[in-house]
Amino acid sequence: MENTQLKDLPQLARTSTDLVHHHDRHHSLDTQSQASAGSTGPCANMDTETGRLWVAAGAAEDWTARRLAALRRRHQNYLTPLYRHLPNELISYILELVDSNHGLGAIGLLAFLQVTNLWREIALATPRLWARINISHTPPALTEALLRWSKHTPLDIMCTFPRPSFDHTARNVILISLHADRWRSLHLCGVDGVDSLLQSYAPRLEVLSLDRFTSLWLAPRKVIFSGAAPPIRELFLVGGVIPLSSPVYSGLTRLHLGCAYLDSHVGGLILAIEASPGLQSLHLDQIALEPSPTLDHTRTKSISLLHLVKVDLIHLPAWTIRHILSCLITPPNLAITISNGFEDLSLFRGLDDILPPSTQREPITQSLSRADKLKVSFHARSHAWLSQLCQMHGDVSSACVFRFRIWGYDSAMNYTLTSLGCVFPMPRLKSLALVNLLCAAASPADFATVCNNLPSIEELALDGCNEALLSILLGHQYLPRLQALSIENSQVSEEFIVQLVESRAKATREGETDMLSSVCVGAELLQSLSLTKCRGVTPEMVSTLERLLNKVVWDGGYYVPR
Known part of the structure; x- marks a missing residue:
């Protein structure tokens, strides 16, 4: 037999010997019981020897079967397409994915x-x-292994919230440092x-995120990273603060500051932002700044951030938002999220208090x-002392x-509504949805102002209105391009809906006369109407509307003209 075949014999011998010894112990007890009964002689010894041989043969057969099954499984693994056709590099990439x-x-x-x-070899080589x-x-112990395997x-x-039963963080901090x-x-x-981690020299650090790091918040002047600023590209600070004069603010692509007092005026924040001309994302959430006594929006230094694609200014005073936006020169594909704070809401008027002056807008x-x-x-x-909320999604x-999330009282809500399309133009706007206009104390004149400011609307959805607004x-004096109208959660009568549709739609059935007495030049005719959760709508009225429109949608079902 070859050496590769002989190497399994010791294990087979040990297995057989163990089973034979186990058989002998049980057989000795049987022999003693037979001796007490008087049945001893050569036959008993022959039975013992025969039993031992049968046990040894069975052990060899069982061990061989198990060994062959294991080899077959291993051989089958190597014959699968994953191992036969894919290189190790590709398997490594799959594991990473x-x-x-x-x-x-x-x-x-x-x-x-x-x-x-094979999986073990590939994984450890990745x-x-x-x-x-x-x-x-x-x-x-696993941390040490990971540091070794990562090469x-x-x-x-x-380092997130540790489990109560886990007390090895201090040891891991030493290993990681x-x-x-x-x-x-x-x-x-x-x-x-874990302050020692921030004292380490980290020349390759690109992302730093500190969330609710109270020790840093209590000692904001602490020197970090041994005074040598790493090449950080993304900085996230929540509940803590690093002085705005720190070099870590230089060369950033993402900056996120939240829930912190920056111990600086807005000018210091602008200087910190200016240190990152390649900034792509700016997020400021509930940060407190010292008001500048000489704040003048018209004399603010502008900074060019031509790579900026996202700005979030959340729960900040209106004057802070206005000042920051006044300083930024951004590309036209910028996405903006704004939410004003609750300071001086009694003086807050609306979008004009948030957006930059017209000369810098x-x-x-x-x-x-x-x-x-x-x-x-x-x-x-919900309470008399609470402000109202206006949400705008463009x-x-x-x-x-x-x-935009605009907090304010009735006058601010009303002004926000009537300033749509006026504070900043929206010439490309095609679809407009207005929800709960009555909460903004909107009058028919206010709604007319909105329609007059946005003449390009082709689709209009009104949720929570009344006949006075509708x-x-x-006619076509307002929104002359309107083709699709949706009314929801509104109290309107059957007669009014029919009158409204007749004034804006043309009869489409052959042989019927045009119900419009006059049509504005360039005006579009109403093509579809959707009625949802509106009282007073009946199947008979829907049938009447079908003769006037190409499509009528009612929460009782779809109605398409024959």
């Missing part, structure tokens, strides 16, 4: 090592699989006692004017152009 799409984590990745020998480490949930690959370090030269990203969330106007779809909804206050080809749409 599985991890990136499902976020397996270090514990989940260990399953790759237990599938087959350093990027092991480069993401959560030191608040990973045992130190020289840049590391993504996370020894590899600070490999850090690519550092995410610290709600964890104290053109860069922002270029972005806002791209919208072809607008939805404006008003929400009533889109172009289903992509966000702007999101009377503005009689």
Whole structure:
């Protein structure tokens, strides 16, 4: 027999010997019982020897069957198309995709090592699989293994809320700090006692995220990264602060500041933003700034951010929003999200208090004017002392152009409504949805102003209105291009709906006369009407409307003319 065949004989011999010894122990007990009964002699010894041989033969047969089954399974694995046709590099890439799409984590990745020998070899030869480490949930022994398996690959370090029973974070901090030269990203969330990580020299750090990092908030002047600023590209600070004069604000592509007092006036924030001319995303949420006594929007220094595509100014005082927007020179594809704070709402008038002065509004106007779809909804206050809310969503080809959340009292809501299309023009706007106009105390004159400011509307949806407001749409004086009208949650009579449709639609059935006495030059005829949750609508009325329109939609069903 060859050496490769002989290497399994020792294990087979040990298995057979163990089973024979087990048989002997049981057989000795049987022999003693037979001796007490007087049945001893040569036959008993022959039975013992025979039993031992049968046990040894059975053990060899069982072991051989198990060994052959294991070899067949292993051979089948190697014969599958995954192993026969795919190179190891591609299998390694597939493992990385599985991890990136499902976020397996270090514990989940260990399953790759237990599938087959080939999987284990490929996984251990893929350093990027092991480069993401959560030191608040990973045992130190596994952390050491991950650092070893990741070799020289840049590391993504996370330290989130640890489990109550887990007390190895301090040990992991020491292990990770020894590899600070490999850090690519550092995410610290709600964890104290890891200040030493911010004191490490991290020359390759690109992403820094500090969320509710109270020790940094209590000591904002602390020197970080040994005084040598790493090449950070994305900076996220929530509940903590790094002085705006720090060099970490230079060269950023993403800046996120939230829930913090910056200990600076708005001019200092503008200077920090100016240090990153390649900035692509700016997010400011509930930050407190010192008011500048000499604040003058007309003399503000402008900064050019030609790569900026997203600006979020959330829960900030109106004067802060206005000042920041006045300083920015941005590309026309900018997406803007704005929400004013609750300071001095009694003096807040509307969009004019948020947007830059008219002489400095053109860069922002270029972005806002791209919208072809607008939805404006008003929400009533639940208590007398609470302010109202106006939400404005502007889109172009289903992509966000702007999101406004305007807080204020009745006068601000009314002015916000009537300033649509006036504060900034929207010449491309085709679709308009107005929700709860009555909450904004809108009068027919206010609605007429909106329609007059937005003459390009082709689709109009009204949710929560009355006949007084809808009377503005009689004839073609307002919204001459209107082709589709949707009315929802409104109290309207059957006679009024028929009158409204007759004034804007042309009879389409052959032999019927035109019901319009006069049509404005260039005006479009109403083509479709949708009625949802409107009292007074009957099947008979729908039948009448079918003779006037190409399409009628009622919450009782679809009605298409024959």
